[in-house]
Amino acid sequence: MSQEKAVKFVNQLKWKQLVAVVAGVAIAGGVMAFTQDMSREAIAERIQPSMKVRVAGDEPQQQAAASGDRSGEQVYNQACAACHTGGVLGAPRKGVAEDWTERLPQGMAVLLEHSINGFNAMPPRGGCARCTDDEIEAAIEFMIADL
Numbered sequence: 508m509s510q511e512k513a514v515k516f517v518n519q520l521k522w523k524q525l526v527a528v529v530a531g532v533a534i535a536g537g538v539m540a541f542t543q544d545m546s547r548e549a550i551a552e553r554i555q556p557s558m559k560v561r562v563a564g565d566e567p568q569q570q571a572a573a574s575g576d577r578s579g580e581q582v583y584n585q586a587c588a589a590c591h592t593g594g595v596l597g598a599p600r601k602g603v604a605e606d607w608t609e610r611l612p613q614g615m616a617v618l619l620e621h622s623i624n625g626f627n628a629m630p631p632r633g634g635c636a637r638c639t640d641d642e643i644e645a646a647i648e649f650m651i652a653d654l
């Protein structure tokens with residue numbers, strides 16, 4: 508009699524454990540499916556092409572604008588800001604008058620010549636090989652506009 512009871516108890520216990528395990532697997536599976544979905548989204552975002560091809564008829568994008576079309580601000584942000592915002596390697600900072608007091612009297616022609624051909628640690632065209640002379644000049648003007 509008591510043995511029978513014990514067997515019943517064990518059987519019940521197994522059943523409960525089984526239910527618990529099944530529920531646990533179901534929950535874990537759901538969580539995994541969810542996180543997998545999230546990472547799939549994240550991956551899709553990460554593998555997006557960094558440059559999108561412009562098809563005929565598309566609105567021209569500012570970023571993809573042909574050389575020569577960019578404003579001083581755009582060129583500055585792309586090619587000059589890395590050094591000229593914080594004064595990296597002693598670069599004269601944008602909008603900081605004291606950094607330019609000895610440079611401005613040289614005149615724009617010299618500033619432009621130094622920017623195009625390089626000057627000490629200032630790389631030719633700030634490293635922007637496809638920047639036109641006009642774009643470089645516009646970037647300089649943007650840098651010194653609010654002195």
Ligand code: HEC
Pocket residue numbers: 582583586587588589590591595596597598599610613617618619621622626627628629630632633634635638643646647
């Ligand atoms: C890698 C850092 C770096 C980048 C990028 C850079 N510059 Fe410079 N730039 C410098 C440094 C350093 C100097 C100071 C050179 C010196 O006087 O010895 C300088 C100086 C200058 C000067 C003053 C030159 C003179 O005759 O006094 C101008 C103008 C200038 N940069 C324009 C630009 C423009 C425009 C861009 C972007 C198209 C640019 N720079 C990008 C580092 C940089």
